[in-house]
Amino acid sequence: MKKRNVPSQERHASVTRHQHAHEKNRCLRILRQLSAYIDDELSSSICQEIRRHLGDCPNCEIFVASLRQTVSLCRYRSIPTLSATDRALMREKILSTI
Amino acid sequence: MSASPTIRRSSALSSVDPPSAQNFDTLYRDHVDLIYRFAHRLCGEPEAAKDLVQETFLNAYRGFDRFRGDARISTWLYTIASRACLRMRRKRKGAPERELSLEEFIPTSDGEFRLQIPIDGLSPEAALQNKQLREALDTAIGQLPKKYKMVLVLRDMEELSAKEVGAIMGLNERAVKSRLHRARLFVRRHLSARGLGEAPSGHNSLG
Numbered sequence: 067m068k069k070r071n072v073p074s075q076e077r078h079a080s081v082t083r084h085q086h087a088h089e090k091n092r093c094l095r096i097l098r099q100l101s102a103y104i105d106d107e108l109s110s111s112i113c114q115e116i117r118r119h120l121g122d123c124p125n126c127e128i129f130v131a132s133l134r135q136t137v138s139l140c141r142y143r144s145i146p147t148l149s150a151t152d153r154a155l156m157r158e159k160i161l162s163t164i
Numbered sequence: 165m166s167a168s169p170t171i172r173r174s175s176a177l178s179s180v181d182p183p184s185a186q187n188f189d190t191l192y193r194d195h196v197d198l199i200y201r202f203a204h205r206l207c208g209e210p211e212a213a214k215d216l217v218q219e220t221f222l223n224a225y226r227g228f229d230r231f232r233g234d235a236r237i238s239t240w241l242y243t244i245a246s247r248a249c250l251r252m253r254r255k256r257k258g259a260p261e262r263e264l265s266l267e268e269f270i271p272t273s274d275g276e277f278r279l280q281i282p283i284d285g286l287s288p289e290a291a292l293q294n295k296q297l298r299e300a301l302d303t304a305i306g307q308l309p310k311k312y313k314m315v316l317v318l319r320d321m322e323e324l325s326a327k328e329v330g331a332i333m334g335l336n337e338r339a340v341k342s343r344l345h346r347a348r349l350f351v352r353r354h355l356s357a358r359g360l361g362e363a364p365s366g367h368n369s370l371g
Contacts, residue, residue, distance in 0.1 A: 164222070
């Protein structure tokens with residue numbers, strides 16, 4: 067997820083492509099583990115590697131923050147509660163079917 | 165007497181009792197709100213949720229003698245509700261379930277890395293005061309293929325462990341975690357620029 071400018075000089079192109087592919091692979095490897103990372107399920111050495119990458123790759127860092135925010139939004143999304151009337155009506159329907 | 169908070173069948177209902185209106189009432193009274201909340205999160209609207217609650221308690225009543233007291237009653241009811249939900253939705257739609265691949269969640273433009281509606285510095289409750297965000301979140305969850313949605317709802321909303329979710333859905337923990345990750349990425353993408361239909365910035369950040 068690292069954003070890089072492609073140099074205009076032709077002679078740098080293949081080196082840059084190689085570097086870019088390498089970084090992209092690292093970003094992908096991090097992406098695969100992000101839920102485990104934010105759920106604190108990874109070993110400390112992998113966490114350290116991920117933290118190092120995040121410090122170095124602003125886009126991945128933003129991505130992790132947005133994933134954490136998504137999870138907390140899901141967690142706190144409230145839903146309407148059942149009214150006493152609905153509770154009683156459903157109970158009657160169930161008992162009449164039994 | 166165990167100090168465990170686990171609700172076992174013996175605490176609410178005797179294992180030798182046949183199903184009766186009386187022990188049905190105990191089961192219903194103690195768990196209807198929990199199952200309604202779960203059903204509403206799965207179905208996204210009250211009427212379908214009520215249908216699912218009724219189906220769940222009917223099946224619970226009928227399958228009462230198959231309940232093993234070594235599981236929590238709530239886990240048993242979640243299992244029945246999940247199965248009933250799969251059946252109900254299959255009847256209604258019949259479309260094959262889509263698999264989500266990790267590759268589809270890789271951002272391809274700048275706007276896709278962050279959430280489109282910024283919530284930095286806000287508590288989730290405060291952020292959810294924003295109607296547009298709330299609706300985008302509900303739409304995203306509603307569009308999740310159901311086997312992913314169930315894992316997301318059970319793990320991130322009902323806050324069960326991966327092991328419990330595995331027991332409910334008949335999956336190993338690894339599969340639960342894999343589905344959860346894809347489900348979260350799906351919702352996250354929906355809340356990003358790409359998901360909200362904003363024009364991407366045009367930069368190709370990954371290649």
